[in-house]
Amino acid sequence: MSDLILRNDTEASVTRLVLNSDRNLNALSDGMLAELSVQLDEIAADTTVKAVILAGAGRVFCAGHDLKEMTAKRTAVDGGKAGFIDLFQRCSAVMQQITTLPQPVIAEVHNIATAAGCQLVATCDLAIAAEGTRFGVNGVNIGLFCSTPMVALTRNIPRKQAFELLTTGEFLDADQAVSLGLINRVVPAEDLQNATMELAEKIAGKLPSAVKIGKEAFYKQLEMPLSEAYDYTGQVITENMMLRDTEAMIETFINRKK
Structure with missing residues (x-):
C-alpha cells in the first residue's frame, strides 16, 4: 500500500x-x-x-x-x-x-x-x-x-x-x-x-461541456424560487444548445432517426 x-x-x-x-x-x-x-x-x-x-x-x-x-x-x-x-x-x-x-x-x-x-x-x-x-x-x-x-x-x-x-x-x-x-x-x-x-x-461517455453546465445549474437552481429557477435554467439550456458539439450531436441523432 x-x-x-x-x-x-x-x-x-x-x-x-x-x-x-x-x-x-x-x-x-x-x-x-x-x-x-x-x-x-x-x-x-x-x-x-x-x-x-x-x-x-x-x-x-x-x-x-x-x-x-x-x-x-x-x-x-x-x-x-x-x-x-x-x-x-x-x-x-x-x-x-x-x-x-x-x-x-x-x-x-x-x-x-x-x-x-x-x-x-x-x-x-x-x-x-x-x-x-x-x-x-x-x-x-x-x-x-x-x-x-x-x-x-x-x-x-x-x-x-x-x-x-x-x-x-x-x-x-x-x-x-x-x-x-x-x-x-x-x-x-x-x-x-x-x-x-x-x-x-x-x-x-457523455459530452463533458454539457455535464459541466448541467452540474453547475443543478445546484444553483435548487436554491432559487420556482419562477427564478425556470428563468435561470432557460438561459442555461440555451447556452448548452449553442455549443457546437451539442449541435453536431443533435444533427447526428436526427439523421440516425431518419
Whole structure:
C-alpha cells in the first residue's frame, strides 16, 4: 500500500481518489483536507478527467474528523478555538470544492461513514455503498452536535429524519440510506468498485461541456424560487444548445432517426 494518505488512481477519463490513512480510519485530518483540496483543484483544471470516484482504503470509508488531532489543538493559548475554526472552515471549503467541481463525483462507500465522513457522502453528487455499510452523524454521542455535517445531510434527506439522526446518534443501514435518498444504490461488497467504475464510465461517455453546465445549474437552481429557477435554467439550456458539439450531436441523432 502507498504511503500517501490520499492516492490518485487515474484510469483514462476517470480519476479515483482514495482516502488512504487506515491508521485513523481515513479521518479528515488537517493533512487529508489539505491533500484533498490540492487534488480537487488539479482535477478541476484537467479537461481529460470526465468523472471522479472518491473511495476509502482499509477498514472504513471515513470516520469523520481526527479527534486526537482536534484534542491536541486545546494546548493553544485560546484553548484551541482558532484551530477549530480553521479546521471546520477548511473542511467546509473542501465540501464546496466537490460541489463546484466541473466533473461529477461518486462516493464509493464501505463499512462506515460517520460524522464528517457521512458529510462527505452527502456532499458527493452520487453515492454507491456496499452491503452492510452504516451511516451516521453521531457526534452527539460524545457531546459534539454534527453542525457542519448537518448542512450536507439536510440537503439530501427529509428534515425530520435528519434531525432524528443528529439528536440520537443512531446509524442508518445501507437500505435505509437508499430509501431516504442519501445514496443511490447498494451492491454486494465484492461488486462495489466495479459498480462505481461502471457508473463513472457511463457519465464520462457523455459530452463533458454539457455535464459541466448541467452540474453547475443543478445546484444553483435548487436554491432559487420556482419562477427564478425556470428563468435561470432557460438561459442555461440555451447556452448548452449553442455549443457546437451539442449541435453536431443533435444533427447526428436526427439523421440516425431518419
